[in-house]
Amino acid sequence: MDKFHINGGHRLVGDVTISGAKNAALPILLATVAASEPVTISNVPQLHDVKTTLKLLQTLGIEHSGITQGQVTISPASLQQTIAPYELVKTMRASILVLGPLLARTGKAEVSLPGGCAIGARPVNLHIEGLRRMGAQITVENGYIKAQVDGRLQGAQILMDTVSVTGTENLMTAATLADGKTVIENAAREPEIIDLANFLNTLGADIKGAGTDTITINGVERLHGGSYSVMPDRIETGTFLVAGLATQGDVTCRNTDPDCLDAVLKKLGEAGAHIEKGEDWIRIRADKRPQPVNIITAPHPAFPTDMQAQFCALNCIADGSGWIRETIFENRFMHIPELRRMGAQVELEGNTAISKGVLELTGAEVMCTDLRASASLVIAGLVAKGQTVVERIYHIDRGYESIENKLRQLGADIERVGS
Numbered sequence: 001m002d003k004f005h006i007n008g009g010h011r012l013v014g015d016v017t018i019s020g021a022k023n024a025a026l027p028i029l030l031a032t033v034a035a036s037e038p039v040t041i042s043n044v045p046q047l048h049d050v051k052t053t054l055k056l057l058q059t060l061g062i063e064h065s066g067i068t069q070g071q072v073t074i075s076p077a078s079l080q081q082t083i084a085p086y087e088l089v090k091t092m093r094a095s096i097l098v099l100g101p102l103l104a105r106t107g108k109a110e111v112s113l114p115g116g117c118a119i120g121a122r123p124v125n126l127h128i129e130g131l132r133r134m135g136a137q138i139t140v141e142n143g144y145i146k147a148q149v150d151g152r153l154q155g156a157q158i159l160m161d162t163v164s165v166t167g168t169e170n171l172m173t174a175a176t177l178a179d180g181k182t183v184i185e186n187a188a189r190e191p192e193i194i195d196l197a198n199f200l201n202t203l204g205a206d207i208k209g210a211g212t213d214t215i216t217i218n219g220v221e222r223l224h225g226g227s228y229s230v231m232p233d234r235i236e237t238g239t240f241l242v243a244g245l246a247t248q249g250d251v252t253c254r255n256t257d258p259d260c261l262d263a264v265l266k267k268l269g270e271a272g273a274h275i276e277k278g279e280d281w282i283r284i285r286a287d288k289r290p291q292p293v294n295i296i297t298a299p300h301p302a303f304p305t306d307m308q309a310q311f312c313a314l315n316c317i318a319d320g321s322g323w324i325r326e327t328i329f330e331n332r333f334m335h336i337p338e339l340r341r342m343g344a345q346v347e348l349e350g351n352t353a354i355s356k357g358v359l360e361l362t363g364a365e366v367m368c369t370d371l372r373a374s375a376s377l378v379i380a381g382l383v384a385k386g387q388t389v390v391e392r393i394y395h396i397d398r399g400y401e402s403i404e405n406k407l408r409q410l411g412a413d414i415e416r417v418g419s
């Protein structure tokens with residue numbers, strides 16, 4: 001298993017190019033299942049989760065060109081199978097996003113239940129309930145969601161009990177091929193939902209209101225082919241900005257979208273960063289220890305849970321005490337014991353991490369437990385005194401494209417070591 005060896009203490013300085021967003025690329029690639037003609041997607045990040053997604057499409061009989069320079073052509077006409085097996089789904093929760101498009105296009109889908117993961121139980125009841133509202137008959141048997149519909153799905157009024165990102169995406173995609181109008185209320189408003197809606201509209205769907213809490217979809221007969229470029233990764237951007245501030249550096253993120261990062265930029269400003277931004281770039285500069293911040297995670301446009309761990313690392317070296325409350329996932333603080341191994345003074349009280357910043361973290365062997373926890377350990381390693389060995393970095397490879405190369409270009413001393 002690969003590890004990172006990080007020798008801390010180097011300021012990050014320079015430009016970094018942000019990749020396409022994992023959380024937009026995965027729904028878009030899986031939504032191609034609903035189309036009937038070839039679709040070309042660009043700005044696709046080279047991530048382990050993207051490889052898993054392409055493998056899942058292949059399992060369904062859908063051919064693709066392979067990724068060249070971030071571009072892949074998918075040929076959904078060759079769809080043959082309607083089963084998404086456990087072997088693939090268990091490695092990537094986003095696989096559940098195949099359920100809606102597969103059912104809408106073929107009238108049948110068997111998708112392994114994704115199960116929980118390190119950050120929480122993560123049920124998919126809202127995906128199932130929404131599809132039932134659209135006329136699907138669904139049973140859960142032997143670990144599989146077995147769904148079918150006689151004829152086509154029917155447009156429906158769907159009120160989501162909880163705001164769910166992939167829940168909204170699954171139902172929105174399914175509704176593009178339903179008979180009549182679907183209205184999703186209490187929809188998630190994440191930018192990746194807008195990106196998916198824009199993609200589907202490029203293929204002939206009729207979706208309005210994405211990015212608000214009410215999305216209206218008028219079903220169409222079929223989705224044709226087309227080309228689309230995935231939006232930039234706002235969480236990768238936020239991660240590099242936090243790393244820039246933590247190392248008291250001067251980092252410019254290029255090919256990004258500053259408009260998607262309001263809550264994160266607000267907190268970086270409170271932490272003492274100097275921030276400048278243009279149409280597709282953000283520059284962060286810092287020349288002193290960060291100030292502590294208080295954060296409550298919540299659905300967009302509030303502070304994203306996917307940036308919580310990185311800000312925990314920042315608070316651990318801040319000039320004072322701060323707290324971070326996690327309200328989305330019940331177990332998303334697995335990085336705290338690892339940060340403590342590096343000398344952080346941070347306690348958990350229920351769903352709140354309370355930290356007293358220390359002047360210096362010290363290098364240690366630490367272990368990744370999930371994607372963003374891994375990012376926080378890398379940030380801590382970049383500022384710690386001595387060497388940090390970050391183990392189980394397959395978690396980070398799920399969602400960050402060549403993070404060690406990008407960090408090295410900014411002046412970090414980080415090496416991937418195989419074992």
Ligand SMILES: CC(=O)N[C@H]1[C@@H](OP(=O)(O)OP(=O)(O)OC[C@H]2O[C@@H](n3ccc(=O)[nH]c3=O)[C@H](O)[C@@H]2O)O[C@H](CO)[C@@H](O)[C@@H]1O
Nearest residue numbers: 023094122123124125126127162163164165166167306328
């Ligand atoms: C691939 C992708 O886009 N992943 C993102 C997506 O995950 P994901 O879409 O899985 O997260 P959700 O928005 O669905 O989860 C939000 C909350 O709703 C609950 N819930 C969800 C669905 C359901 O049927 N029932 C239910 O109770 C979850 O347990 C959680 O407490 O949004 C999360 C919240 O912003 C992010 O952290 C993930 O990075």
Ligand SMILES: C=C(OP(=O)(O)O)C(=O)O
Nearest residue numbers: 023093094306371372399
């Ligand atoms: C939790 C995340 O991803 P996923 O939903 O794919 O597990 C994430 O991107 O931080």
